Amino acid sequence: MKVQSKKLEGVVNAFATLPGIGKKSALRIAIHLLADNTDKKSIFKEAVEALEGVRNCSCCYNLSDEEICAICKDPRRNASVVCVVEHIQDIMAIEETGQFNGLYHVLGGVISPIEGIGPDDLHIESLLSRVKRGNVREIIMAVSPTIDGETTIYYLSQKLGELDVSVSQIARGVAFGGELQYTDEITLGRSILARIPYAINGKS
Amino acid sequence: MKVQSKKLEGVVNAFATLPGIGKKSALRIAIHLLADNTDKKSIFKEAVEALEGVRNCSCCYNLSDEEICAICKDPRRNASVVCVVEHIQDIMAIEETGQFNGLYHVLGGVISPIEGIGPDDLHIESLLSRVKRGNVREIIMAVSPTIDGETTIYYLSQKLGELDVSVSQIARGVAFGGELQYTDEITLGRSILARIPYAINGKS
Known part of the structure; x- marks a missing residue:
């Protein structure tokens, strides 16, 4: 051109x-x-x-117009549950579901030895500080199911194990709308092991 | 989102x-x-x-940083041949071929009764003035082969017929790399009627 x-x-x-x-x-x-x-x-x-x-929320690192973002400031949200995500866009995706009422913490990536990203390059210290302040009861790991993601979850759960907080991770399984025959064997295997009782209208 | x-x-x-x-x-x-x-x-x-x-060249309506664009100003170009195109992007596409050494004239669209675009909405008057000034010997129509494009070519050739200038239009035929069986019948029909002698190395 x-x-x-x-x-x-x-x-x-x-x-x-x-x-x-x-x-x-x-x-x-x-x-x-x-x-x-x-x-x-x-x-x-x-x-x-x-x-x-536009800046980062000083508490959760979400994008914000002010010092503290709209989610962290919202008194109707459950401050005892914190969902750990890699990127700001993940918050938007989870908010879109309307299924989560807690707060967030943006790591800013995952630990990746190949790309030279270590724990100090992520917002891990500030997450531990949040937990130490004592209001957080549960940490939900909503990190990508990759090798680096698993490494990060492992590292974080070790660090959080020393503190008084329970750690969970989002369920992995067959995606809605996906065809079973095209699902990879790790996902399918985990999805069988992590099977849940069949519930009609959400009642088991 | x-x-x-x-x-x-x-x-x-x-x-x-x-x-x-x-x-x-x-x-x-x-x-x-x-x-x-x-x-x-x-x-x-x-x-x-x-x-x-960025503005329009006052001569050909191409985009330009100055009153007259780089093409119109170039003394090495043949000012006696003017290629009429619909859009600025068409100039870039033709320049990319390296096959044309004349000047351009951007109409700014084609006559379209349905969209309410008449001859007065296009840069037709300025084209006629360019021809009347006497330096132009040939006008090449490089307008889209649509109904509106054909209407525009017809209208322009009528207007130009009153002046001392020859009018040509770019060849229509089977596109390079296209398969014959998938070419529409109008293009294929025209391409047979407008057949040219087979030439080896450009010599007939």
């Missing part, structure tokens, strides 16, 4: 650095912004400026 | 208005920009600001 305008080329290159956007999409976006009324361009510019104001 | 930060929500909504970007991609981009060093965010902001400086 040969762009005659140097300025436009700069815009295209800037957009093309974003995840999931190639040169052609970037050009399409830039031309769209050009063709559009000037209002959208300024809304867009203001939006990127607004990013400066 | 429930975003706790109102500011972040604004950024996500702004990104989601761009073509080809949904809410989830917008969130991914926003979190990417947040996690990244501040440098990228400012480069990005500057890029969007730079869009204000």
Whole structure:
């Protein structure tokens, strides 16, 4: 793609650095912004400026406009249960289910010796401090079921074992809508071992 | 997707208005920009600001940083041949081929009675003025082979017929790499009627 305008080329290159956007999409976006009324361009510019104001919640590391995020501040939520996740997006995904009423703690990743990520690179110390403060009764591990994820859960449960808190992890099993024959053998095996009594209308 | 930060929500909504970007991609981009060093965010902001400086070439309506675009200004190009295209992107596509050395004229769309686009909504008057100025000897129609495209070519050729200029249109035929059995009957029919002598190494 040969762009005659140097300025436009700069815009295209800037957009093309974003995840999931190639040169052609970037050009399409830039031309769209050009063709559009000037209002959208300024809304867009203001939006990127607004990013400066977004920070991490000092308690759970969720994204927040203020010192403490809306979830941590909410008095209707159960502060005795903390769900440990890797990323901010995981909070959004769990909130979407409407099945969890506790608080969160974002690790910021998982322990990965290959990528050189150790326990000190994650928000583990602050999680232990939260538990030591004494309000937390249960920690739910909602970390990806990968080797690194399992390592992280193991490390965390060792550290938490010294404290007065119970540790659980989200159930692993056959995904809803999935076909049994295409499920990998580890998932299927675990799902048989962790079988639960059949319940009609949620009653067992 | 429930975003706790109102500011972040604004950024996500702004990104989601761009073509080809949904809410989830917008969130991914926003979190990417947040996690990244501040440098990228400012480069990005500057890029969007730079869009204000991009304008249409006053001669051919291509995008340009200056009054006259780089193609129109280039003395090595053949100013007697003008290729008429619908969109700016078409110029980039043709430039990519390296097969055309003339100038361009961007119509800004095609005549479309259904969408309420008439000849006055396109850059037709300025094309006629260019021809009237007397330097143009050939007009090549490189407009989409649709009903509206054909209507536009017909209208333009009528108008240009009154002037001293020859009108051609880009060849239509079987696309390179396409399979004959999957080519539509109109294209295939035209491609047989418009057959050319077989030439080895471009010599007939």
